[in-house]
Amino acid sequence: MVCCGAKKGGGRFITKILTFGLLWALIIYTVFQFKNFNLDVQIPHLNSRLLLQKKLDPLTRHADSTTESILDMEPYIDKSSPLTEDKMVEDIQNRAPNLPIVYWNKNKNKPMGFNNTCARFPSMFELEFNNLYWQTLRTSNGTFQLYGAYLDKRANNRLGPTVRILGMIDRIEPTVVTYCQFWFDGKKEPVIAKTFEYKYIWYKKWGNYKNGIYQPYLLACVIPQKYREKIPQSISLVEKQCDNATNNLRVIYEKPEKKKDFAVCVKGLDFLHEDLSVRLVEWIELLNILGAEKIYFYELQVHPNISKVLKYYENEGKIQVTPINLAGGQPNIPSFQHLYLTKKTNHKRQNELIPYNDCLYKNMYKYRYIALLDIDEVIMPIDGTSWKDLMENKVLPKALKINKEERASYNVRNVYFLDDLIHNHGWFKEIPRYMHMLQHVYRTRNFTKPGQYVKCFHNTEKVLTLHNHFPLSCLGSGCTSYPIDTADAQLHHYRADCVKTLKKSCEEFRKTSVMDTTIWKFKEPLVERVSKTLKNLGFFGPDLKEADKKR
Ligand SMILES: *[C@@H]1O[C@H](CO)[C@@H](O)[C@H](O)[C@H]1NC(C)=O
Ligand SMILES: *[C@@H]1O[C@H](CO)[C@@H](O)[C@H](O)[C@H]1NC(C)=O
Numbered sequence: 448m449v450c451c452g453a454k455k456g457g458g459r460f461i462t463k464i465l466t467f468g469l470l471w472a473l474i475i476y477t478v479f480q481f482k483n484f485n486l487d488v489q490i491p492h493l494n495s496r497l498l499l500q501k502k503l504d505p506l507t508r509h510a511d512s513t514t515e516s517i518l519d520m521e522p523y524i525d526k527s528s529p530l531t532e533d534k535m536v537e538d539i540q541n542r543a544p545n546l547p548i549v550y551w552n553k554n555k556n557k558p559m560g561f562n563n564t565c566a567r568f569p570s571m572f573e574l575e576f577n578n579l580y581w582q583t584l585r586t587s588n589g590t591f592q593l594y595g596a597y598l599d600k601r602a603n604n605r606l607g608p609t610v611r612i613l614g615m616i617d618r619i620e621p622t623v624v625t626y627c628q629f630w631f632d633g634k635k636e637p638v639i640a641k642t643f644e645y646k647y648i649w650y651k652k653w654g655n656y657k658n659g660i661y662q663p664y665l666l667a668c669v670i671p672q673k674y675r676e677k678i679p680q681s682i683s684l685v686e687k688q689c690d691n692a693t694n695n696l697r698v699i700y701e702k703p704e705k706k707k708d709f710a711v712c713v714k715g716l717d718f719l720h721e722d723l724s725v726r727l728v729e730w731i732e733l734l735n736i737l738g739a740e741k742i743y744f745y746e747l748q749v750h751p752n753i754s755k756v757l758k759y760y761e762n763e764g765k766i767q768v769t770p771i772n773l774a775g776g777q778p779n780i781p782s783f784q785h786l787y788l789t790k791k792t793n794h795k796r797q798n799e800l801i802p803y804n805d806c807l808y809k810n811m812y813k814y815r816y817i818a819l820l821d822i823d824e825v826i827m828p829i830d831g832t833s834w835k836d837l838m839e840n841k842v843l844p845k846a847l848k849i850n851k852e853e854r855a856s857y858n859v860r861n862v863y864f865l866d867d868l869i870h871n872h873g874w875f876k877e878i879p880r881y882m883h884m885l886q887h888v889y890r891t892r893n894f895t896k897p898g899q900y901v902k903c904f905h906n907t908e909k910v911l912t913l914h915n916h917f918p919l920s921c922l923g924s925g926c927t928s929y930p931i932d933t934a935d936a937q938l939h940h941y942r943a944d945c946v947k948t949l950k951k952s953c954e955e956f957r958k959t960s961v962m963d964t965t966i967w968k969f970k971e972p973l974v975e976r977v978s979k980t981l982k983n984l985g986f987f988g989p990d991l992k993e994a995d996k997k998r
């Protein structure tokens with residue numbers, strides 16, 4: 448039968464195919480093994496030889512040897528012993544500068560207050576906190592979120608020694624009466640005084656002028672005559688004199704023997720997805736060269752690379768970083784907070800006044816001048832290379848010739864160095880491309896109008912509340928401001944584009960750009976410092992970092 452003959456022949460055929468298939472499989476397997484083998488040899492890795500040995504030695508019991516090495520391994524963990532309570536208190540103080548934790552810890556076993564039913568010193572565990580850094584007072588008409596308290600003993604403060612409390616209140620023109628409970632060292636009872644004023648840190652014409660929205664305020668608690676020479680340790684704000692406080696702020700008062708010259712304050716950094724790390728390095732180094740003795744940053748959310756830069760400079764002692772967030776029911780979730788601040792410009796501006804004024808009050812005894820700058824702005828002297836030279840040899844002599852009294856602020860005119868003004872001209876070959884400011888030396892011919900978008904050196908003896916561009920209120924004879932001659936200094940503003948409100952004149956601005964290489968006088972030290980820092984931080988890869996370490 449055709450069928451059977453075919454079957455017989457078919458059987459042999461199938462065997463042939465099977466044998467052939469098996470051979471193929473063997474070949475492919477062998478090739479695969481060799482490929483792996485080759486790979487192992489090629490990878491320049493310490494373990495490759497070990498792997499090779501295992502592969503070639505079928506007698507090694509792989510599983511066992513792995514178990515053994517895991518059994519022998521010891522992970523690197525932090526083995527320092529747990530903090531003692533005193534150390535923990537110290538740690539808490541560093542994390543929460545506004546909490547009188549040390550004072551409380553010292554006195555926690557003594558009953559403090561008038562008596563059981565009047566003005567007891569609150570335990571730190573009874574305070575009402577809000578979003579980590581704020582403390583709350585709820586009154587019959589408005590809620591207060593308090594951020595910081597500072598002793599103001601400046602000569603120009605006509606009220607005499609005063610504790611200023613910085614915070615936000617969800618009321619415009621608050622009418623509720625409140626009291627300040629001052630706590631002194633070694634005194635069992637608090638000293639109580641009516642709150643002197645709620646100073647609004649905003650103008651109503653700027654918007655957001657509505658009850659229910661948290662508004663920035665500076666409160667004044669004037670120390671009663673009898674206690675003026677004493678330094679209060681902490682303060683609570685209450686609605687009725689005898690109330691048990693739900694807030695208690697450490698009164699910050701750090702006064703060195705002598706003032707330094709310049710500090711810079713930077714509002715809450717909000718660059719979670721924008722890696723401005725390399726630009727930040729150039730900016731910090733340039734300000735440091737110009738004479739900023741310290742830069743005080745506040746931090747909302749930043750990219751990990753920016754964190755790296757900030758940590759590095761904090762260790763060097765050139766900057767200080769304070770974490771901050773938004774009070775009340777405002778969003779603090781990363782990204783979402785950024786979206787909120789982008790869409791709600793007035794809320795953003797109102798919130799910024801907290802870090803600006805906190806920075807002023809923490810540093811008013813430490814520096815003669817404070818400048819509030821963004822990380823794309825530089826106060827650039829035209830001649831000379833330092834802010835000290837600018838102020839002492841140019842600005843002050845001119846200003847004092849007109850009027851013998853020092854001004855509350857000295858303002859610098861704004862001029863744009865827009866990103867695209869350069870691109871027609873290519874790159875400057877002798878300057879690294881990552882030096883953004885050194886590469887961008889074309890600016891608009893015109894400055895923005897006098898008083899518009901300026902930045903100031905604020906005189907710490909004279910300003911009471913600060914806003915981004917000008918002081919909002921001042922001590923003594925009012926908010927005098929001296930406009931620094933554009934021949935002496937200019938505010939370099941490095942942006943992709945003008946601010947939105949200037950869109951129209953921006954087009955005009957662009958048509959006439961001029962080359963301005965004032966910044967090049969810092970080329971050498973700046974390139975050297977920035978490149979060294981970037982290398983140290985590993986921005987050019989681990990190899991360069993290592994090479995630098997060995998040297
Ligand atoms: C507690 O102290 C307050 C303030 O000095 C006083 O008015 C009040 O009478 C005192 N109460 C008692 C029960 O002693
Ligand atoms: C509550 O405060 C607002 C403004 O701060 C004020 O207009 C209003 O009259 C106050 N209400 C009462 C009952 O005092």
Ligand SMILES: *[C@@H]1O[C@H](CO)[C@@H](O)[C@H](O)[C@H]1NC(C)=O
Pocket residue numbers: 563564565566567689690691
């Ligand atoms: C303060 O707290 C104490 C103890 O809890 C209480 O007896 C007293 O009534 C409170 N004082 C006020 C004014 O609420």
Ligand SMILES: *[C@@H]1O[C@H](CO)[C@@H](O)[C@H](O)[C@H]1NC(C)=O
Pocket residue numbers: 893952955956
């Ligand atoms: C720039 O300045 C010139 C001369 O002062 C002036 O005529 C011109 O209108 C200014 N341009 C803009 C856009 O302000």
Ligand SMILES: *[C@@H]1O[C@H](CO)[C@@H](O)[C@H](O)[C@H]1NC(C)=O
Pocket residue numbers: 752755984985986987
């Ligand atoms: C910066 O961030 C990128 C993306 O996360 C990362 O690849 C790079 O290594 C970072 N640079 C440094 C110096 O850490």
